[in-house]
Amino acid sequence: MEYAAVALLALYGLGYLLLGGADIGAGMLLPVLGRDERERRLVVTAIAPAFLGSEVWLVATAGVLVGAFPDLEGELLSGMFPAIVALLVGWMVRDMGLWSRGRVDARGWRAACDIAICAGSWAVAGAWGLVFVWAGETGIGRVGPLPGIGALMLAALVAAVFAFHGLGWAGTRLGGAVGERVAGLVGRVGGWRLYALTSAAMLLVGLGLGARLPLRESAADGATLAVLVPALLIVTPFLMTAQAGMWWLLRGRVREPGYF
Known part of the structure; x- marks a missing residue:
């Protein structure tokens, strides 16, 4: 059962x-992909229908971690408290920007939401x-030291991978003038190839x-598992089927801004 729990945690997390x-x-990359308000709205239109479905995987990952690895979960959360707080704040700010952007028809409001989306994503x-980087220094029964300069550089490298991953995804989803700009950014590699490499x-x-x-070693007891x-x-096959169906519905390139 321990191996199955580890495999499920890996599936959801990955x-x-x-x-x-x-x-x-x-x-x-919102300010780079969209140079004016309309183009940024197009990018948000591509992001918004999918982001909640993607976050379901994070919720599932947290659920497995809490239920199947309670000791490790407690140690990680307490040992990396500043990073977890930054993650949650950024997550709320980003989602607030995505949810709220189309609620008020005012240029200043949309600009503020764009800043929230970009800053929250970073x-x-x-x-x-x-x-x-930090979790690897944290184990059962101890809290890892604060990350040094080398660890912070590695963390910045991971953040850069996120950015390139988003660029590759944008190359597969955006059309029109924005899609042409993304094609110029990814060059001969192409959106799908870049997305595959960053994946x-x-x-x-x-x-x-x-x-x-x-x-x-930190798995819950056999009865719990x-x-x-x-x-x-x-539950997992239903989650995977729903995700595949959503991506199938959203398979076309976004060429016109929507409600967002």
Whole structure:
């Protein structure tokens, strides 16, 4: 059961990095992808329908961590409290900008929401970078030291991977003048190739973190896993099917701004 719990945690966590990481990266590059209000609205139109579905994977990851690895979850949250707070604040600011942008028909309001989306996305990506670097220094029964300059540089590198991941995703989703600009940014690599390369980088980052954590040693008792793992194995195919269906519905390029 411990191996199944680890596999489920990896599935949900890596799913979030691949899907949610693209939304975050596109938000980080919002001022670059959209040079005026209409173009930024087009980018947000591409992000908004998918970002909640992508965040479901993060919620599932947190649920598995809390239920199947309670000791590790407590140690990680207490040991990386500043990074977790930055992550949550950035997440709320970003989502607030995405939700609120189309609520008020005023240029200043939309500009403020664009700033919230971009700044929140950078905060989330940077916080994840800190979590990935810092978590490897944290184990059961101890709290890792504050990250030094080298760790902060690695965290910045992880944030850059998020940005390039969003750029590759934008190359597959955006059309019109914005799509042409993205094509110029990605060059001969192409949007799909860049997305595939950054997806591989995301997988390596996630797997590298998992390899450094004492997952099997911190798993819950057998009775808990005997209830939790079968329930997750039943739910997971439905989650994957819903995600695949959503991406199928959103498979076309976005060429006109929508409500957002």
